[in-house]
Amino acid sequence: MFSDYPxxxxxxxxxxxxxxxxxxxxxxIGLPVGISQDASQTAGHVFSRHIGSIQPFADAIFQxxxxxxxxxxxxxxxxxxxxPITTSKALSSLYTTPTVCDQILVRxxxxxxxxxxxxxxxxxxxxxxxxxxxxxxxxGNDVCISWRIEQNTxxxxxxxxxxxxxxxxxxxxxxxxxxxxxxxxxxxxxSALNHFNTDNVTSSETLDVDSSTWYLLSEYSERLLxxxxxxxxxxxxxxxxxxxx
Amino acid sequence: MSYPGNxxxxxxxxxxxxxxxxxxxxxxxxxxxxxxxxxxxxDDWKISCDEFDLDNDGYGTAIYAVKTPNxxxxxxxFSHYLDPQNRTDRVIAEHWDSTxxxxxxxxxxxxxxxxxxxxxxxxxGRFESTDLVLSRANKSxxxxxxxxxxxxxxxxxxxxxxxxxxxxxxxxxxxANGKFGLADRGLYSSRPELTPPYQxxxxxxxxxxxxxxxxxxxxxxxxxxxxxxxxxxxxxxxLGMGNATGLGMAPFLVQHPILIHNWFEAKxxxxxxxRSLPEASADKIGVFNKLLARSYQHLSEWNIEDKRQKEKIxxxxxxxxxxxxxxxHNSQLLTILYPWDNLYKRVKSTWSVEGVELLVALLLxxxxxxxxxxxxxxxxxxxxxxxxxxxxQELLRVIEQQYMWALKINFDQPKESQYFWYYSQEKNxxxxxxxxxxxxxxxxxxxxxxxxxWGLWKTLISTNENIPLSHFLISHPxxxxxxxxxxxxxxxxxxxxxxxxxxxxCKPIDILRGKLSFFGASKFDPKSDLWTRITLCQGAPxxxxxxxxxxxxxxxxxxxxxx
Numbered sequence: 001m002f003s004d005y006p007x008x009x010x011x012x013x014x015x016x017x018x019x020x021x022x023x024x025x026x027x028x029i030g031l032p033v034g035i036s037q038d039a040s041q042t043a044g045h046v047f048s049r050h051i052g053s054i055q056p057f058a059d060a061i062f063q064x065x066x067x068x069x070x071x072x073x074x075x076x077x078x079x080x081x082x083x084p085i086t087t088s089k090a091l092s093s094l095y096t097t098p099t100v101c102d103q104i105l106v107r108x109x110x111x112x113x114x115x116x117x118x119x120x121x122x123x124x125x126x127x128x129x130x131x132x133x134x135x136x137x138x139x140g141n142d143v144c145i146s147w148r149i150e151q152n153t154x155x156x157x158x159x160x161x162x163x164x165x166x167x168x169x170x171x172x173x174x175x176x177x178x179x180x181x182x183x184x185x186x187x188x189x190x191s192a193l194n195h196f197n198t199d200n201v202t203s204s205e206t207l208d209v210d211s212s213t214w215y216l217l218s219e220y221s222e223r224l225l226x227x228x229x230x231x232x233x234x235x236x237x238x239x240x241x242x243x244x245x
Numbered sequence: 246m247s248y249p250g251n252x253x254x255x256x257x258x259x260x261x262x263x264x265x266x267x268x269x270x271x272x273x274x275x276x277x278x279x280x281x282x283x284x285x286x287x288d289d290w291k292i293s294c295d296e297f298d299l300d301n302d303g304y305g306t307a308i309y310a311v312k313t314p315n316x317x318x319x320x321x322x323f324s325h326y327l328d329p330q331n332r333t334d335r336v337i338a339e340h341w342d343s344t345x346x347x348x349x350x351x352x353x354x355x356x357x358x359x360x361x362x363x364x365x366x367x368x369x370g371r372f373e374s375t376d377l378v379l380s381r382a383n384k385s386x387x388x389x390x391x392x393x394x395x396x397x398x399x400x401x402x403x404x405x406x407x408x409x410x411x412x413x414x415x416x417x418x419x420x421a422n423g424k425f426g427l428a429d430r431g432l433y434s435s436r437p438e439l440t441p442p443y444q445x446x447x448x449x450x451x452x453x454x455x456x457x458x459x460x461x462x463x464x465x466x467x468x469x470x471x472x473x474x475x476x477x478x479x480x481x482x483x484l485g486m487g488n489a490t491g492l493g494m495a496p497f498l499v500q501h502p503i504l505i506h507n508w509f510e511a512k513x514x515x516x517x518x519x520r521s522l523p524e525a526s527a528d529k530i531g532v533f534n535k536l537l538a539r540s541y542q543h544l545s546e547w548n549i550e551d552k553r554q555k556e557k558i559x560x561x562x563x564x565x566x567x568x569x570x571x572x573x574h575n576s577q578l579l580t581i582l583y584p585w586d587n588l589y590k591r592v593k594s595t596w597s598v599e600g601v602e603l604l605v606a607l608l609l610x611x612x613x614x615x616x617x618x619x620x621x622x623x624x625x626x627x628x629x630x631x632x633x634x635x636x637x638q639e640l641l642r643v644i645e646q647q648y649m650w651a652l653k654i655n656f657d658q659p660k661e662s663q664y665f666w667y668y669s670q671e672k673n674x675x676x677x678x679x680x681x682x683x684x685x686x687x688x689x690x691x692x693x694x695x696x697x698x699w700g701l702w703k704t705l706i707s708t709n710e711n712i713p714l715s716h717f718l719i720s721h722p723x724x725x726x727x728x729x730x731x732x733x734x735x736x737x738x739x740x741x742x743x744x745x746x747x748x749x750x751c752k753p754i755d756i757l758r759g760k761l762s763f764f765g766a767s768k769f770d771p772k773s774d775l776w777t778r779i780t781l782c783q784g785a786p787x788x789x790x791x792x793x794x795x796x797x798x799x800x801x802x803x804x805x806x807x808x
Contacts, residue, residue, distance in 0.1 A: 012373065015431065016423025033691045034718075034725025048431075074719050098725065102633035102715035138630040225670040226685030232669070232678060 010208040018207065019044045021214070022057050024221035029065040031094060038098040038131065045134040047207055051164065055175055056126035058213045060094045061220060069123040071095050083120040090123040090179045097131035100184070104145060105135060107188050117184040125149050125182050126174045129157075129164065132184070137162025139189065146185040149177055251583050253520040255513040258738040259650065262509065267742065268755025269557075269599035270762040271606040272800060274616045275512055275623070277443040278765030278782050279797070281451065283617070284438055286796035288314050292452070292788035294459060299324060301467040303460055306361070309452050310351065313438050318377070318445075319348040320452040321360055324460065327383070334383060334417050334489040337671045341367070343414065343456070347378035347449045349428065367418070368672060372426040378449040379427060382414040382457070385487060389413050389461065392476065396465030399474045401807065407480055408546050408804040411768055411780040413457040415487025419446045434624070441623055442504065443764060450781050454486040455788050478787065479805035485783030488766070491776035492675045495746075495756040496666065499692040502730070502740035504625045508763050509739035511619040512605075518615050519608050520586040530579045532611035534572065536801065540607060541565045543767075543801040551771040557599050564592070564600040610800065631729045633715035640714065640728060641705045643735050644698060650743040651698040663749035666690040677753065677775070695745040697727040767801070 022043045026036035039057065046052025063069040069092035072082045077099060084091045100117060107115060122128060132145050136159045148156040155169030155177065166174075226232075260266060272279065284290070291312040299305035307322040324343045331340040346364045348356065356375070363370030367381055388402075388410040395402040423429040433439045458481050465473035498505050525533075544562045549555060572578055581587060585608050592604055609616045645652070654661055665686045669676040680686050701724050710717075714732075718725050734740045742759075745751060752774040761769070766779035784802025786793060 012371075012426055014374075014423030014426055015429045017426065027691075032723045032725055034727075034729055035722060037726055037729070071722075077719050078716065095722075099715075099719055099722075102631075102718065105630075105632065106634050106713055106715045135630065224668055224688045225673065226667045226676070226678070226688050227670045229683060231683055232676060 009211045011211040011214060013207055013209055013214065015044055015047055015207060018047050018054065018209070021217050021221055022054070024224055025057075025061050025217045026094060028220045028223040029061055031064070035095060035098050038101070039094055039127075042097070042127075042131045042134045045137070045162070046130050049162075051171065052130065053171075053175060054209050054213055054217065056124050056130070057094075058217050059178070060092065060124040060127045061217070063090065063123045064092050064094060065220070069093075069095075072099070080115065080117045081120070082118065082122075090121045091119060093122055093124045093127035093131075096122070097128050100128065101131055101135045104132065104184075104186050105139070107186050114185055114187050117186060119182040119184070121179055122182050123179055125177050125180055128182060129159065129174065133159040133162060133164045136160050143187060143189045145187075148183050148185075149174075150181045150183060153177060153180060251521055251523065251586065253517045253586050255510075255517040258509075258741075259743060261513060262739055262741060262743040264742065264744040264746075264751065264755040265598060266602070267759030268752065269597075269602045270759055271603055272762050272765045272767055273512060273515075273606045273609050274613065274800075275508075275515065275609075275620050276763055276765035277441065278447045278451070278785070279800070280441055280617075280620050281444050281447045282782075282785050282791070282799075283797050284444075285791045286786075286793075288438065290791060292455070292791070294455075295319075297459065297463070299460070299463055302326070303464045303467075306357065307456055307459070308352070308357070309455060311448065311452070316436060316438070317350055318448065319350065319352055320449060320456070321346050321348055321352060321357060321364070322453070322456045323361055323365055325365065332383060334415065336418060336491065336493065336674050338417065339367075341381040341417070342383045343453075344381045345379070345449065345453055345456075346372070346376050347380075347445065347452070349375045349377050349433070368420075368425060370425060374426075374428045374432060376427050377421060377433065377445050379418075379420040379425060380416050380449055380453065381418060382416045382453055382486075384414050384457075385410050385412060392461045393464045393468070396461060396474045396476060397468045399469075399472060401474060401477050401480060404480060404483075404804050404807055407483065409548055410487075411483075411783050412454075412485050412487035413461060414453065415489055415778065416450060416453060417489050418493075419449060419488075421446055441620060442508075447764070447781075450486050450488075451785070454484070454782055454785075457486070458484065458787070477807070479807070481787055482784060482790075482799075483802060483805055485767075485780040485785070485802075488779050488781060489776065490757055490761060490779065492666075492677055492753055492757075494760055495753050496675050496690060496692050498742060498756055498760055499694060499746070501625075502734055503737055504623075506734075506737040506740040507623050507625050511623055512609075513739070515609050515612075515616040515619050516589075516605055519612050520583070520589055522585060522612075523582055525579055525584045525611075529611040530584075533579070533607060536607050536610050537565065537569060537572070539803055540603060540801040541569060542803040546804055547768055549768075549770045554769065554771050557597065560597045561600045561603055564596045565603070568592070606800070613797070629733055631714075631732060633713060633718070635714050635732055636711050637705055637708070637714065637717050638711040640731055641702070643731055644702050644705070647735065647738070648698045648702075648731070648741075650741075651695040651745075652702055654695050654699060654745050654748075656696050656699050660749040661745055662696065662747055664747045664751065666692055666747070680747075691726065693747055694727075694730070694741060696747065697724075698731070700724070701727045701731070 019040045023036050023040035026039050043057055068090060070084055070089040072091055073085050076083055080103060082091060082096050103117060129147055136145060142160055144158045144160040146158045155173055157166040293310050295310045296308040304324050304326055309320040311318040322343060322345050327340055327342045344364045344367060346360045363372060391406055392402045421427055439445055462475050544558055547558050593601055656662060662680055664677050665680045666675055666677050667685050667688050667690055678685055714728055754771050754774050754777055757777055758769060761779055766781055767783060768780040770778040784799035786796045
């Protein structure tokens with residue numbers, strides 16, 4: 001995990017930098033573009049509310065890149081059960097979160113009942129919960145998605161209106177939990193998806209992140225950079241410029 | 246008096262959003278620099294040079310303060326010696342004549358000290374949320390030296406030389422919105438003066454222009470112990486800011502589709518409203534005729550080396566000349582019913598694309614009361630979520646209604662995928678490579694909209710199901726981004742460049758021009774298919790002229806007549 005790396009100095013970064021870095025780092029490890037976009041949006045949401053840390057995202061990227069996590073088994077996913085394709089790997093939260101969020105959003109059907117979503121051996125539960133927190137700001141109407149982390153933990157809470165509320169546990173505890181099963185209780189609801197008012201979202205002036213984690217994520221994003229070649233130098237923009245005119 | 250209905254439809258995106266069309270656009274009243282100068286005038290902004298601590302060689306620090314009704318901004322300028330061996334406009338440069346930060350408020354000594362250390366490093370520096378924009382500029386040596394030497398001899402520079410270049414300095418990058426730790430746009434976008442797009446960047450460019458004008462006066466004065474002339478005010482006004490722009494700007498248009506839709510829809514709506522006017526008053530006709538003549542002169546003074554653009558300018562001159570001649574012989578031409586619509590239709594079928602777009606810019610000028618308010622809707626912040634309840638058949642219908650342009654491209658032909666776009670290791674900047682002969686294609690940037698639409702459409706057709714996207718994407722996670730794009734852009738007709746930007750036929754410079762025109766750029770000076778030089782705010786009022794009545798009358802600038 002990234003948290004094992006030495007150095008914990010804080011550095012100030014912008015929201016734009018966080019979103020760009022998470023997106024590129026996800027792309028660099030082979031995640032599809034749409035899923036990388038979702039991770040980036042979620043990171044933007046949690047950071048703009050001063051409640052996030054890039055550590056869970058970095059850990060989830062590391063898990064996928066090191067082949068410790070992988071995608072979900074598709075047939076079970078149709079039934080709201082998300083388990084890793086192979087038992088030797090954990091379930092990737094980065095890969096799975098968008099699909100889980102889709103399933104929450106399609107339960108908007110005005111039936112007066114609840115349903116559950118089960119996630120088995122989820123690598124970094126915090127990433128999943130951040131993703132759910134993000135989409136609840138669009139659902140509105142005070143719809144609450146309850147979540148519970150299982151297997152010898154007592155952390156549970158709910159997401160509603162873009163916020164995360166702990167019934168038991170704290171952010172610090174949540175960040176340390178890995179490879180656990182998570183259950184979600186999703187009410188059916190009936191409301192149009194909000195186009196929320198961005199005026200209510202305040203960007204933060206100071207977003208501090210752990211510098212060692214930041215630089216390690218940067219190394220991932222730098223995998224996307226293409227070195228110059230003779231051809232690119234000869235044909236690229238600006239080639240042949242007279243700079244003394 | 247009543248008139249037969251003649252609500253002119255806005256021009257379709259199938260015409261407006263083609264690369265050929267984007268590459269022919271001009272600045273208009275809606276352009277961001279025009280809008281900034283209008284606000285400076287209407288809100289009575291005061292700009293002062295609060296510090297000008299430069300030595301006899303022009304090296305040191307200068308600070309310009311901008312007082313708006315509610316906020317103060319400061320441009321902090323650092324002027325340095327630049328070894329001729331390090332002089333390059335390319336983004337890969339590591340040294341520049343001058344570097345700049347636009348600061349939010351009035352900087353303290355320690356702010357200036359910090360920024361001197363960071364600003365001069367540009368992309369290698371780190372910035373705070375008080376720092377809004379980072380930029381740098383190089384002198385145009387030909388003109389800069391000529392101007393300083395002339396002034397030092399107590400003479401004014403040759404207006405012809407001055408016009409042939411049009412600026413003393415050119416910026417090679419203007420960064421904002423969170424880059425390198427700068428303030429995120431969300432921090433200041435609710436301030437009325439900064440809500441429209443790119444106002445903070447345009448303000449920076451305007452202030453750098455002021456610095457460049459003060460710098461030549463200072464150097465001339467230093468070289469001759471106060472016996473020098475000051476640059477004539479009319480000549481100063483005719484000097485804008487140069488800019489060298491390459492591929493870095495192109496992916497932006499693809500990555501901000503709703504913003505782009507807003508820009509182009511506003512412009513097309515404005516044109517439609519003007520063309521729908523049943524008559525034109527003598528005053529409006531007078532404004533049009535004045536600008537028509539001025540734009541002809543402007544074309545005559547648009548001197549560049551690029552052969553293709555030169556030919557286009559020549560054609561436009563012929564077209565404008567014929568129109569000027571016709572209007573002088575036929576005064577009825579603009580006094581008939583629906584004069585502007587008739588004029589537009591008359592030229593549309595016979596003029597070049599660029600000539601028509603020049604006319605469009607001219608048609609909007611006499612009508613600030615119609616056009617300017619449309620500029621209020623140009624901004625957009627992404628606040629829509631993907632709706633996974635939409636079905637595959639619904640999505641298919643949107644594709645077939647809105648993306649026929651993409652479906653007509655045959656991606657089985659290698660030439661349609663000739664190029665790939667990527668981020669270069671040098672400065673992390675977008676570049677374009679040949680897919681079949683260069684390395685790096687595995688890191689292709691995600692801006693291949695036409696190809697992705699084509700792939701999604703083929704998949705949807707072949708699966709032949711009608712299921713919610715939530716189900717479809719479980720089996721096709723790699724199509725998530727393009728499903729989302731189609732869904733979110735439904736109804737945003739002007740959101741997409743309706744051409745294949747990885748095709749052999751694509752000229753990125755057309756994309757650049759489409760965006761730069763909205764900035765307010767003029768005198769496009771293409772250096773290849775990949776990059777161009779331009780001039781910004783040429784003709785714009787100087788900082789002590791912002792309160793003048795005619796502060797907005799500076800488009801299509803021409804060389805001032807000198808006594």
